[in-house]
Amino acid sequence: MPPISICVIMKNEQKNMENFLSAIQKHFKDYPHEIVLVDTGSTDNTISIAQKYTDKIFHFDWIGDFSAARNFSLQCAAYDWVLVLDCDEYIIDLDVRGFDALITYYPQCVGMLSRKNHYEMNGTDSVYTDDVERFFNKKLFHYEAIIHEQVRALDGTEYKRVALPLTVDHCGYNGTIEDLRKKAERNNELLLKMLAETPDDPYLYFQIGQSYNMLRDDEKACYYYGKGLEYDVDPNAEYVQMMVIGYGYALLHLGRFDEALQFQNIYDEFATTADFVCLMGLIYLRKGMLLQAMAEFLKATSFETSKTEGANSFIPTYNMACINEVLGDIETAKVLYKKCGDFKPARERLNELSCS
Numbered sequence: 001m002p003p004i005s006i007c008v009i010m011k012n013e014q015k016n017m018e019n020f021l022s023a024i025q026k027h028f029k030d031y032p033h034e035i036v037l038v039d040t041g042s043t044d045n046t047i048s049i050a051q052k053y054t055d056k057i058f059h060f061d062w063i064g065d066f067s068a069a070r071n072f073s074l075q076c077a078a079y080d081w082v083l084v085l086d087c088d089e090y091i092i093d094l095d096v097r098g099f100d101a102l103i104t105y106y107p108q109c110v111g112m113l114s115r116k117n118h119y120e121m122n123g124t125d126s127v128y129t130d131d132v133e134r135f136f137n138k139k140l141f142h143y144e145a146i147i148h149e150q151v152r153a154l155d156g157t158e159y160k161r162v163a164l165p166l167t168v169d170h171c172g173y174n175g176t177i178e179d180l181r182k183k184a185e186r187n188n189e190l191l192l193k194m195l196a197e198t199p200d201d202p203y204l205y206f207q208i209g210q211s212y213n214m215l216r217d218d219e220k221a222c223y224y225y226g227k228g229l230e231y232d233v234d235p236n237a238e239y240v241q242m243m244v245i246g247y248g249y250a251l252l253h254l255g256r257f258d259e260a261l262q263f264q265n266i267y268d269e270f271a272t273t274a275d276f277v278c279l280m281g282l283i284y285l286r287k288g289m290l291l292q293a294m295a296e297f298l299k300a301t302s303f304e305t306s307k308t309e310g311a312n313s314f315i316p317t318y319n320m321a322c323i324n325e326v327l328g329d330i331e332t333a334k335v336l337y338k339k340c341g342d343f344k345p346a347r348e349r350l351n352e353l354s355c356s
Contacts (some may be wrong), residue, residue, distance in 0.1 A: 001032055001096075001100055002032075002079070002099075002100070002103050002298070003032035003033060003034070003078075003079050003081075003136075004026075004031075004032075004033050004034075004079055004081045004082065004083055004099060005034050005036050005077030005078060005079045005081070005082045005083070006024060006033055006034070006035045006074040006082075006083045006084075006085060007032070007036045007070070007071045007076070007077055007082050007083070007084050007085075008034065008035070008036065008037050008073065008084070008085055008086065008087060009038045009039075009040060009070060009072060009073055009086075010036075010037055010038070010039055010040070010042065010046055010050070010067070010087050011040045011046070011058070011062070011226075012039050012042050012043060012044045012046060013038065013042070013046045013087040013088070014042075014044040014045040014046045016087040016088050016090075016171070017049040017050055017087060018049055019090050020052075020085075020087045020088070020089070020090055021035070021049070021052075021053040022052065022053075023090045023091040023092070024053075024085075024091060024216060025053060026091075027091045027094040027096075027320065028094075028096070030096065031096040031099070032088075034054070034056055034077070034078055034079065035053060035054040035056060035071060036054075036056045036058070036076050036077050036078075037050050037054060037056065037057045037058070038057075038058045038059070038060050038069060038072055038073040039057060039058070039060070040059075040060050040062040040069055041061075041062050042218070048090075049109060056076065056346065058072070058073075058076050059074075060072045060075065060256075062309070064149075064190060065146040066143070066146060066147050066149045066190075067100040067142075067143040067144055067145055067146060067149040068146075070084065070142075070143040070149055071142050071143050071299070074142065074143075080137050080138055081099070081103055081135070081136070081137055081138075082135070082136065082137075082138050083099075083134060083135045083343075084134045084135075084167070085134065085241055085297060086168060086170075086172070088171050088172040089115065089168040089169070089170050089172075089273055090169045090171070091166065091167070091168050092167050092168060092169050093165075093166070093167040094165065094167070095165035095166075096240065096321045097165075098111070098164045098165040099111075099135070099164070102135065102164065103163055104119070105159070106122075106162045107137065108140065108159060108160070108301065109135070109136075109159060109160045109161060109162045110136045110151055110159055110160075110161050110162070111134065111135030111136065111161075111162055111163070111164040111166075112131040112132060112133050112134065112135075112140060112161050112163050112164060113132060113134050113135070113164050113166040114129060114131055114163075114164075114167045114168070114169065115129065115130055115132050115168050115170050116128075116129050116167065116169050116170060116309075117129070117130065117170045117172075117173060118169065118170065118171055118174050119173040119174065119214075120174065124343075124345075125342055126308065126309065126310075127308070127309035128187055128308050128309070129307055129308075129309070130228065130242075130305055130307065131163065131227075131238070133150075133151040133161060134164075135159070135164055135166075136151060139154075140153060140154060140155075141153055141154060141159075141235045142154055146190050146193070146194060147187055147190035147191055147194070147207075148187075148191075148207050150289060151322075156304065157346060158308075166234060169323075173214055177215075180214050180215055181215060183214070184211040184212070184214055184215050186212050187207070187211045188208055188212075191204055191207055191208050191211070195208070197198050197355075198333070199246040200231065202227075202229070202231040202233050202240075202243075202297065203228075203239055205224045205225070205227045205228030205243075206224075206225065206228045206239050206242070206243040208224040208242075209221045209222075209223075209224035209225040209228065209243065209246060209247070210246065211228075212224065213246050213250065216326075217255045218250040218251075218254050219254065221246065221247075221250045222247060222251060222254065222256075224248045225243050225244075225246055225247035225250065226247060227249065228243050229243060229244065230317060235269040235270055239241075241275070241276070241307075242274060242307075244263075244266070244270055244276065245276065245279055245308075247276050248260055248263055248276075248279045248283065249279065251295045252282060252283065252286060257283065257286045257287050258287075259316055260283045260286070261283055261284075261287055263279070263280060263283060264280075267280065273303065273306065273307065273314075274300045274301075274303035274305070274306035274307075274311045274312035275306055275307050275308050275311045277296050277299050277300040277303070277313055278296070278297065278306075278308075278311045278312070278316050280296045281293045281294075281295075281296030281297040281300060281316060281317070282318060284296060284317060285322075285323070290323050290326070290327070293319070294320060294322060294323050296316075297316035297317070297319050297320045297323075298316070298320065300312055300315075300316040301313060301316050303315060308344065310343065314339075314340040314341060314343040314346065315343075316340050317336050317340050317346075318337070318340050318343055318345060319347045320336050321333045321334075321335075321336035321337045321340070321349070324336060325349075325353075330353060332352060333353070334353055334354075337349055337350040337353070338350060
């Protein structure tokens with residue numbers, strides 16, 4: 001088994017370090033590895049906690065450039081193959097044989113882990129899953145962009161991506177409003193700097209929209225999502241699909257239902273995921289188009305997978321129950337609420353109906 005370096009940049013992460021590092025220790029106990037930590041200016045107990053798990057701790061003076069810090073961590077790594085993680089990403093599932101397989105059969109490729117992003121929506125813990133490039137040979141790849149840094153081949157060529165059997169829980173969006181505000185302000189300062197240099201990059205508009213979405217500032221999120229979608233974007237690109245979904249929900253939160261209904265015009269391009277189809281169901285529902293909403297929710301349940309947890313199961317099922325209840329079919333509504341399992345709004349409504 002070729003050894004790997006787990007490379008991490010950190011600053012004031014004391015609340016995450018124990019869970020983060022203990023998860024690495026647990027899942028990599030039978031695989032040769034080192035943990036390389038690069039601190040960019042912690043003033044809390046981050047380093048003292050880290051010292052219990054590794055002696056490979058380095059300092060990097062923060063220069064407002066995430067790629068610079070990432071690439072410095074790669075330089076500090078003793079091994080060619082590196083796995084890049086953040087302190088708020090806890091490993092929950094891993095088959096270490098995946099590293100051997102990628103190194104042996106796909107040495108020119110980049111491995112992608114599955115990241116479950118936790119965030120609060122309507123008082124419940126919601127989860128959105130994405131795939132991110134994190135495992136590669138540092139002799140072939142490095143990071144570019146001062147924020148939301150991306151893996152790029154050193155020779156500038158395109159490369160293939162391969163899924164790794166590695167899943168992490170990402171809790172970075174679960175802080176207090178003040179924590180999220182500071183994070184968003186830091187991110188947007190760097191993103192706006194990049195936007196001034198490359199004003200026609202829709203990805204930057206998407207990321208700025210994401211920052212405002214994190215702050216629940218729907219007006220500004222709408223503005224930047226909308227700007228990003230004015231460009232000729234690829235509907236198959238994951239960030240474009242996320243931008244459309246984020247834009248749609250922001251419009252709904254603002255009560256701009258007529259604007260959201262215009263998503264009918266892009267239906268054929270984007271109705272390839274449960275997430276978009278479920279969104280269309282919600283748009284029709286807000287417009288009082290119950291039969292169209294029911295059809296979309298039913299279609300959403302036909303998808304095997306979804307990016308947002310529940311977008312192909314309990315979310316459309318709950319809304320179908322609500323529609324049946326409005327139409328007076330209480331018994332069917334109860335059946336559908338039961339099918340939602342532990343989804344809190346469904347449980348609460350079912351209890352109310354049972355007591356009435």
